[in-house]
Amino acid sequence: MFFWKNRNKKHLTAILPEESRKECTNPGRGWYHIYTFTLDKRDVEGLLYLPFWDEETLALVRLDIGAFRCKILSKEALEYAEEILKCFHDRGKDIILRVLYDTQGKGMEREPALFSMVLTHMKQLGTVVRAYESDIFITQGLFVGNWGEMHGSKFLDREYIRELYAVWREALGTDIKIALRKPSFCRMAVVKENEKTVPGVFDDAIFGSENHMGTFGQKKKKESTWTDDWCMADELLYMQENCGMIPFGGEVLSGQMAGAKETLCTLQDFRVSYLNSIYEDQVLEQWKQTAYGEWGSLYQYIGEHLGYRFVAKNAEFYSDRIEIMIENTGFSNICDKAELMLVKENADGTEETYTADYDIRMLAGGKTAKMTVPFSGVPDENERFYLKLVRCRGKAVIRFANEGAKERLYLR
Template sequence: MLVKAVIFCSVVFLIIFSLVPAVSAQTPGDLFPGDVNEDFKVNLTDLSILLANFGKSPATRQEGNVSPNDTIVNLTDLSLVLSNFGKSFSPTATPTPTRTPTPTSTSGRTRVIYTPSTEEIANPERGFMKQSNIFLDQAYSSKLGKQNPNDTVVWIYFHMEKYRDPRDGKGVTVSNYQFVPLEPVGSGKGLDVVKKTFDDARTKGLKLVIRFLYVGYSGIGSTQDFANAEPDAPLDVTLKHIDQLAPLIQQNKDVILAVQAGFVGYWGEWHSSKYLSPVANRKAIVDKLLAVVPQDRMLQVRYPKYVQNLYGGPISAIEAFNQSNVSRVGIHDDAFLKDDTDDGTFTSNAMGQKISTYCDGSSNTTQCWRDYYAKTSQYTPAGGEAGTHSNPPSPLANCPNALTQLNNLHFSFLHNGYAKVVLDTWVNQGCMPEIRRRLGYRLVLKEALIPQSVRVGGTLNLDVTLSNEGFASMFNPRPVFIVLQNASNRYEIPVVSVDPRRWEAGREHTVIAAVTIPSNVSPGTYTLGLWLPDQATSLRGRPAYSVRFANTNVWEPATGINRLTNNFQVTN
């Protein structure tokens, strides 16, 4: 009879309460009056749990015993729930992931809330990059390294000046152009230098953005007098060199972050070309690269107008990562913030001719091309270098606009040596730390719902909420594993339904995983973690190539996993 009376009174209270607006409150500490399941709200869920256990003794808080003065679910507890009904609470302190988890009674799982970190993190395939010039006609001497301990990318210019016909030059017409092949692996030059560069990167835990070029030296500038330009190489020669390079590119894709479609003109930047100015020649080069570069690696072309002319776009979400030509071609901007068009990056014309009509109907051609770049770079690599020789730089390089453009264009990497006047501006104006943190992806764990235990052979249902606070998302494939680990054992369970490339910048994402605990797992207590290693098995066991979440007390540097909880039970 008492329980029926309690229920009747509670219903009457709720009818009256429904006429009163809900309120929010601030309460110190982790526990809130009347909040049975500790979800920072007092609502029907809390009341139903309490009523279901009314009179139970002994009882836990999660069963409705919210009063600290006894061990029974009684009228005192009901009064606390009803007097706080409809309130929500904002905790004054965020619990760390190592605190005792709080089970949610509705799902039988533990909610763990994680603490974000403001630390700059050395994550793979993103960040500032050192630029190194490597000459294929010279014996390899390591130029790979880090300007900052958190840098993980190196930008390689492979120079091929000595692999042009030596008779060629400015204003020279060469008949019967002579092909100069790259020397083989083991020779100490040519292909051997390329191989040693890849090997060195692997040894040092780095990834490479690579570009091959026929001409580039300090002060070379630019020209539209193509007949008198410093020569690159004819199309047939370029294609033969790409054929020679193909096996090494394919064998070493594990340390290749992106391949830039260089070869054309000064510095391989697709201007000032003696031989390769026609759009058809440029398409032949990119088509050849698309054929020889592994399909799960992407290219970068200097100007969006050429990408649009050659392959269409911008890329849609449906096309993203489907390994079609348009889905594999991104853009690099080597004149970032030089002026409003980034030195012609965001225009329809080049070399006095219209390259693409894509933005012809737009009232703002520059913004139209910026939008094209922004849509494409959601799913492809974006980066380059700040481009200016002026001191002071354009006001466009000031921190507010720089942060806006890096975010809009989804930059993953930037040259850390040029233009120094722009980089110094970011230091002096105070935004450099944020830029260093946010280049590429930056994944922050928010919370996870984790069962306290699962039987061997049973299903582990795991919900993990994270946000990507970087400028960009990942663009190369990367697996996700749930890891069970203790002093004696480690088990890696793939989560094949999750593609972290879809964790777009500026959004929260919830990973919902349902995986079977393998039959060979030994019962016991485990650390449960998420592991995002490199796709390549050659690098998978190296933590330097695994993704670290931007949280405190989560990362295990020795194993490369991100701990979700240290007290997960596997039972018989």
């Protein structure tokens, strides 16, 4: 609704609908399913019958290259990898990509004996993956270890990790995000302690134990070396300062079952953007059985607040600008660049677009910010305005979570 706040100063305020309690599907956040493909067993027809979940915008795609541990990837394998990525592109999915040698917890047996072969595979696949840059949400791991999770491998000391990361980064280019299994691996991966282009972290043991099954250490940073595993509090601070533009997520385990309040605090502290939708079932079922007010269940609330969730609170029209208050009720900031636009619909059917001078990636979960759009004049009764938020990568539209909002959130 609109009302005049101060007629003399031509100051108009738009109060917007409250946050919806319904599903608000948006790119680059939420639940995901896992899809595993073995690159030496090409099955193009099988790609036509993959099950997809419309409410999920993410998919974890695992490319198993264990059959090539002693040789370069074949032309057919690379073509199959391209066909797989194209399949998910055609379905509009953001891809969490994990290339691995092992899917049985036998990393030492399945990965190459020669370190140089891993580097060769990275260079080969980098060309394929880079062609789908706009579809890649994040890549996980550096090919090695049990399930590609960087444990149970002979290539995990600092020099190996540094070279693996450097080669994979060069193969992918500068824009595709990379996540490693532990914060200490991130520090090993870069040359300088103050390096700005550090990778992020994925955690497949959230709630698994006090230290997330070895994701974190016990000692404080001041008692440790730079590449040691630090205690959770110090690692959280490190990730906040260095990995804030890389989404954090993974899987939950049932080692430490927590109440609703503690669970939500942990998800907020870690800026969790994405979670496996079927694992671990014991935790997910507990969330589904836990009532949570108007949201129905804790599971529903968590699912709707993974990553970012933008709610426009109000818009104030002045003679030279429009100020828009936006709250992020999600657990995390959005990690992709996005443009917030105010669009004016004129009486003659034309539109005028005004872009906010604000980097919405800076709006952390649980915070509110005022965004200013340069604008001249006060709207008359024949003009309509709406907000539109578009992710720069892939030009995907981001919906506001206000009641009744669709791809456009009308202010009038």
